[in-house]
């Protein structure tokens with residue numbers, strides 16, 4: 016049998032409520048990894064499974080130190096010839112961010128699968144046990160070699176880069192707008208229909224092995240009445256880069272744009288993304304091209320932030336950062 020290591024970080028998959036009908040008022044991350052493994056003895060038919068607890072948090076509290084610790088541990092595990100795949104249990108609020116960060120920093124073609132749940136482990140029809148089983152089956156499958164980091168939930172297998180949370184409470188919360196799923200888990204095995212073309216894992220140029228922090232990058236959200244003040248505030252806080260979550264095809268207010276352009280031209284790169292769920296920002300208005308802004312493509316703002324952080328560990332030249340955003 017293949018060997019699959021499970022790293023637990025917390026989240027609703029490890030959540031516990033006082034009653035089986037309570038699906039919102041629960042303590043996220045209450046239950047340890049061995050209890051989650053014991054709840055799904057069927058996993059033993061598909062892989063040699065063992066777990067370790069690296070954090071016990073609700074994923075809205077995920078932070079850079081924990082993210083780097085996790086990425087380093089995953090790299091250690093995938094470097095071990097006895098390990099065939101890795102599963103990470105994680106809260107769903109930021110699972111897409113952690114998945115994308117690992118997609119950029121794990122140096123291996125072995126399957127790395129993130130999994131969460133929308134109902135706490137104590138709920139009637141908790142989704143965690145089936146999700147965990149399917150994540151292990153996916154991580155154990157040779158078919159998943161070289162596919163990059165994936166998220167497996169609700170029978171769906173999706174690519175870290177394109178997947179986003181789309182529903183605050185429903186079990187069918189993850190999708191990849193316009194891009195679609197990579198495939199499904201059907202009756203105990205992954206069935207793939209497509210692959211992602213962007214660089215990831217073993218093809219990545221980023222190396223976090225010697226890093227213990229990442230450059231500060233803030234996200235500025237556009238809306239009616241947007242002025243320059245939030246941009247000025249994040250610059251004052253020491254942002255080394257800014258991601259704009261624009262209202263449309265990269266669009267921001269003229270007042271915000273003036274300060275963003277100045278920042279971009281003086282060593283604090285600015286990436287234009289959008290809070291519109293599909294279409295991306297590949298090339299925008301002439302004035303933004305002339306300002307030298309970086310276009311995020313269809314990366315959402317929270318993932319553009321992570322890619323910009325990693326890019327800034329190498330360069331702060333917007334042209335080189337644009338090359339990176341076009342490849343990852």
Ligand SMILES: NC(=O)C[C@H](N)C(=O)O
Nearest residue numbers: 026027073074106107108
């Ligand atoms: N469904 C979940 O996992 C939500 C939880 N707040 C978390 O992200 O940890």
